[in-house]
Amino acid sequence: MTGKMTQPTGHMISGPSSFSTLFSKNILPWIICGLAAAFYCYEYLLRITPGLMVPELQRAFSINGQYLDATLIGHLSAFYYYSYTPMQLPVGLFMDRYGPRRVLTLAVICCALGTAFFGMTHTWWVAAFGRFWIGFGSAFAFVGVMKLASTWLPPNRFALVSGLATTLGMVGAMIGGVLLTDLIQNMGWRETIIYSSYAGFILVPIIWFIVRDAPSSSQETVDNSSKQKISYKHLWKEIVVALKNSQIWINGVIGGLLMTPTMVFPELWGKLYLQTVHQFDAAEASRAVTMIFLGWAVGGPLAGFISDLIGRRRIPLLIGALLTSILLLIFLYYPGLSPLTIKILLFFIGVVSSVEVICFAIGRENCPQDLAGTAVAVTNFLVVTFAFGQVIVAKILDMTWDGVLIDQAKVYSIESYQTSMMVLPIATLLAVLLCFFLKETYCRPIKF
DSSP states (O other): OHHHHHHHHHHHHHHHHHHHHHIIIIIHHHHHHHHHHHHHHHHHHHHHGGGGOHHHHHHHOEETTEEOOHHHHHHHHHHHHHHHHHHTTTHHHHHHHHOHHHHHHHHHHHHHHHHHHHHHOOSHHHHHHHHHHHHHHHTTHHHHHHHHHHHHSOGGGHHHHHHHHHHHHHHHHHHHHHHHHHHHHHHOHHHHHHHHHHHHHHHHHHHHHHOOSSSSHHHHHHHHHHHTTOOHHHHHHHHHHHHTOHHHHHHHHHHHHHHHHHHHIIIIIHHHHHHHHSOOOHHHHHHHHHHHHHHHHHHHHHHHHHHHHHTOSHHHHHHHHHHHHHHHHHHHHOTTOOHHHHHHHHHHHHHHHGGGGHHHHHHHHTSOGGGHHHHHHHHHHHHHHGGGHHHHHHHHHHHTOOOOEETTEEOOOHHHHHHHTTHHHHHHHHHHHHHTTSOOOTTSOOOO
């Protein structure tokens, strides 16, 4: 009697059990990594937000009765990087020590709260505080994707996820930039920012209830035991060792110089530049600057593929830096460019400057294997340090301002923008020169 009942019961359970196993092995890992990638996409959108609303921010805040000039706008945007940059060094340790589920949940909370502060305040310092916390939370996004991918997915899917996440971030910045511009025009900048914070608050419980650190409790136990062996003291020793390597410095500075046009133009000053110099309207200017992000989405994976294919790092980096410099000079100073030509140039500037992604491979190959992760973190730290280019461009704008005010906001001339943007080709030409001091790794770790 019992035997007869057991057989059909097992048969009935096998269907749902098989589906559950299939879901947990094949579908759930991609959902978990996808949620982390969605956070990366969200934080990238928050990163570029100030560039969509510079005149509105100038009128919204004042210091000592004076409305904001370009320098203060530059600092307001750069407060994101004032926390994001130093956090690139210990972020991997936090992920390993506390697990991506806890860290990512808290990171999204920081981004959402920082966005809410930024949107609701009438005080510049509180807005800057909000940007600081957005940057702090954002520092964990991309590393979180990579950590979960390394835990949940087969090793042969890691590079795919890395490329997809980078592409998703750029595409998210493209689409989001256009949508936010429309919302700013229709609802106002404060309402747009506050709605952006709602998206973060919605993402918080989704990540907390769905994301898991590892596929099984047994692996979590192993991970937890290994976490106890990791110490902050050991991390800082590794960082010091990496920073003593001159090739790490040269490589990181090249990456930062190549990243400068992207951090300066589409993230902050590009929209106003196109409106002033080429008479684009706000919506068209927003769409045009996003072409650089599209170029990165296409060029990033392509640059890595070509570098691996030819077995060289320095040559594609040198060619990319040189082409970026040439295209920037054409875009900034060649007269009579049509709107279509401008968009094409911006797209290819994104494509060729995306050779910057090779710098992370070079950083990893210029250190002993046990320092590979730290070398990549140090490289990224050096790269994003060049976000201060936003403030340098802003300072030049203020130095060349001719005194024009419209609706309580400073208006800068065509000459001011063209003078300040000279920073971009100068940066990439310096990258070209530094490439000659960079040793070729031939896509293999250097022996120590």
